[in-house]
Amino acid sequence: IRLLGDIDFNVSDLSLAGDWAMTPIGDGAGNGFVTEATGRINVGLGGTWTAPDATLDLGQMIDAIKVLALEEELVRLERLRAEAEARAREAAAERVRRIEAEILHRAEAEAAAREAAAEAARIEAEKQAAEEALRLEAERLAAEEAALAEAPVPPVQPAPPLDLLPVLPGDPNQPIVLFPDDFFPPPQ
Helix, strand or coil: CEEEEEEEEECCCCEEEEEEEEECCCCCCCCCCCCCCCCCEEEEEEEECCCEEEEEECHHHHHHHHHHHHHHHHHHHHHHHHHHHHHHHHHHHHHHHHHHHHHHHHHHHHHHHHHHHHHHHHHHHHHHHHHHHHHHHHHHHHHHHHHHHHCCCCCCCCCCCCCCCCCCCCCCCCCCCCCHHHHCCCCC
């Protein structure tokens, strides 16, 4: 601590007058608030020797500490504001991502619904085409049956029996001898 000051003592009326200033050397408190510039304490001495009047002036130190505390609070508030803005930006970006995902999901669902509707329409068209083909085929068969019913049916003549065995000369109880040359003539 550095102590600077002066004192006046008047012997005739035993009056006192003086000012003292105490300032720390270095960062006395270790927190940055009390320094040589901010830690000044002024003491005023007045009155008489028998009834001294001392005044303690901490205003300069308190004002300096308040300014430093306000500056630190401002830094803290700025940091908190920046963090809040970053969180708000992240939340907004997340909301945008969710909305985009929802839009994409809806678009995919709508596309799937359109594809399903198109597939159902195609199946229905194929079904109707198949029913129409069956109806036309039934009409054709009915017309053929009607034509056949109206046309006279000729009587069926039995076919004469087929004689598949050749008649061979000789005794029918004798073995049949076949020569290959009879079936396969020699090459010429």
